Amino acid sequence: MTSEEIDPVIDPVVDPVGKVPMTKLRLAIVGAGPAGIYAADILLKAERNFDVSIDLFDHLPAPYGLVRYGVAPDHPRIKGIINALRDVLDRGDIRLFGNVHYGTDIVLDDLKKHYNAVIFATGAVRDADLNIPGIELQGSYGAAEFVSWFDGHPDFPRTWPLDAKEVAVVGNGNVALDVARILAKHADDLLTTEIPANVYEGLTASPVTDVHIFGRRGPTSVKFTPLELRELGELRDVDMIVYDEDFDYDDAARTAVSSNKQVFVMDKVLNQWRQRETGQASRRLHLHFFSKPIEIVDDGTGRVGAIRFERTAPDGEGGVIGTGEIRELPIQAVYRAVGYFGSPLPDIPFDKKRGVIPNREGQVLRKGDPSSGSVGAHEQMYGVYATGWIKRGPVGLIGHTKSDAMETVRHLINDLGNWWAPESPLEESVTAMLDERGIAYTNLDGWHNLDQHELALGEAEGRTRIKVVPRDEMVSVSRQE
Numbered sequence: 001m002t003s004e005e006i007d008p009v010i011d012p013v014v015d016p017v018g019k020v021p022m023t024k025l026r027l028a029i030v031g032a033g034p035a036g037i038y039a040a041d042i043l044l045k046a047e048r049n050f051d052v053s054i055d056l057f058d059h060l061p062a063p064y065g066l067v068r069y070g071v072a073p074d075h076p077r078i079k080g081i082i083n084a085l086r087d088v089l090d091r092g093d094i095r096l097f098g099n100v101h102y103g104t105d106i107v108l109d110d111l112k113k114h115y116n117a118v119i120f121a122t123g124a125v126r127d128a129d130l131n132i133p134g135i136e137l138q139g140s141y142g143a144a145e146f147v148s149w150f151d152g153h154p155d156f157p158r159t160w161p162l163d164a165k166e167v168a169v170v171g172n173g174n175v176a177l178d179v180a181r182i183l184a185k186h187a188d189d190l191l192t193t194e195i196p197a198n199v200y201e202g203l204t205a206s207p208v209t210d211v212h213i214f215g216r217r218g219p220t221s222v223k224f225t226p227l228e229l230r231e232l233g234e235l236r237d238v239d240m241i242v243y244d245e246d247f248d249y250d251d252a253a254r255t256a257v258s259s260n261k262q263v264f265v266m267d268k269v270l271n272q273w274r275q276r277e278t279g280q281a282s283r284r285l286h287l288h289f290f291s292k293p294i295e296i297v298d299d300g301t302g303r304v305g306a307i308r309f310e311r312t313a314p315d316g317e318g319g320v321i322g323t324g325e326i327r328e329l330p331i332q333a334v335y336r337a338v339g340y341f342g343s344p345l346p347d348i349p350f351d352k353k354r355g356v357i358p359n360r361e362g363q364v365l366r367k368g369d370p371s372s373g374s375v376g377a378h379e380q381m382y383g384v385y386a387t388g389w390i391k392r393g394p395v396g397l398i399g400h401t402k403s404d405a406m407e408t409v410r411h412l413i414n415d416l417g418n419w420w421a422p423e424s425p426l427e428e429s430v431t432a433m434l435d436e437r438g439i440a441y442t443n444l445d446g447w448h449n450l451d452q453h454e455l456a457l458g459e460a461e462g463r464t465r466i467k468v469v470p471r472d473e474m475v476s477v478s479r480q481e
């Protein structure tokens, strides 16, 4: 994705009969990740007959969400999307309030007092559960925690226990590949990236020799993308190990290879690895397909000692069934990369099963009022909208948050008649509220300060950028205090 212009196709606003036309929409957006920033951009560019004034809140002192704190540091092309997002903020018509947490620093009643509506774009930051015995042992981690560590997220510990020689990564999506790649890669090969100093030190000391990626389906059913898979084969001093027993394809798999270009490319890559000579590298990255983890085995001291998995086989309908054959592999650490999951927000409905805010095309829904006879049914929660991963669930690329935002913004505009009527809509009233509460918020100038500071730290070491990790340091650099 590039910084191309966003061209929203949005219906013109229709003022509902009997309502006084609005002159200005005061909008709060909670979450300054791609979804929140695209929503602001799309609204500002949309055809409408009212002015817009947008305040963008984020609980982190820096904007960009998972583009800064999820996308792997050795993916500079994707990290570069930040430039497009920064262009949006730098236009100067969106106020940024970083280091402000919805739920503690500000709550729904505050938003109702100062704004006509709110869009929640709070994404997903935690790991989905993997319910197998032993998953709670020491040495068992969630991918999201590890990603947060290597991407220098301020709310995670500075040190990471990289003491395992053999590691399992459970999952067959791109996050599993990110985790496995960062674990297997030599730390010096990450020095061209923006990784913080503590991450470089941690990875340098890692004794890892073997990283095993487990997927319960076959090679033609993975959720990887070809570019990310191919990249593994280019790692210095790392052998790619694939197992011949996983390539005995059935008809469904053969059809997938011949009918789907992505599958075709990935099958080709994997088959090239089958032919490669191995044995010279000091580290190995193994891909185990048709292998369903069923237990993490205790080493006798409460730590991860092995992974037990069941071999699976194609069920003839594109899925797999267990074969009953159980295997065990010694490992000392396991990372589950089985998906991210959204977090509930105070006063906002939450779908516990899917980890999203219940919504209809971005209009937030809540359980119907029993007194109105609509028990069980859902009704729109006026003035409240959702977009991005918290709306749709944690799947899809950054680009998808753009189409999400278009849909949500279209409804926001067309719902004009049902916006809130705030008692203090003036822009100054928000800064006054935050100041009164003693919240050390960061703003766009503050982000520029931090950005320049990180670039300067990098330059001093011959690198592009070195991230600042501690929250208080991020805030003091931003606020120049």
Ligand SMILES: Cc1cc2nc3c(=O)[nH]c(=O)nc-3n(C[C@H](O)[C@H](O)[C@H](O)COP(=O)(O)OP(=O)(O)OC[C@H]3O[C@@H](n4cnc5c(N)ncnc54)[C@H](O)[C@@H]3O)c2cc1C
Pocket (backbone or CB within 6 Å): 030, 031, 032, 033, 034, 035, 036, 057, 058, 059, 060, 063, 064, 065, 066, 067, 070, 071, 072, 075, 078, 100, 101, 102, 103, 121, 122, 123, 124, 125, 147, 175, 178, 340, 345, 387, 388, 389, 390, 395, 396, 397, 398, 399, 401
């Ligand atoms: C490990 C990983 C790697 C990825 N790599 C790629 C890639 O290479 N290419 C690609 O296209 N996509 C990639 N993605 C997907 C991409 O990151 C998402 O599609 C995108 O970030 C979702 O955007 P969002 O704005 O909905 O959520 P987020 O990016 O998560 O942004 C949400 C924002 O809300 C803020 N927030 C949350 N709760 C609160 C609160 N209570 N109060 C205030 N603020 C709050 C957060 O701090 C955050 O800044 C990756 C995702 C992960 C997890």
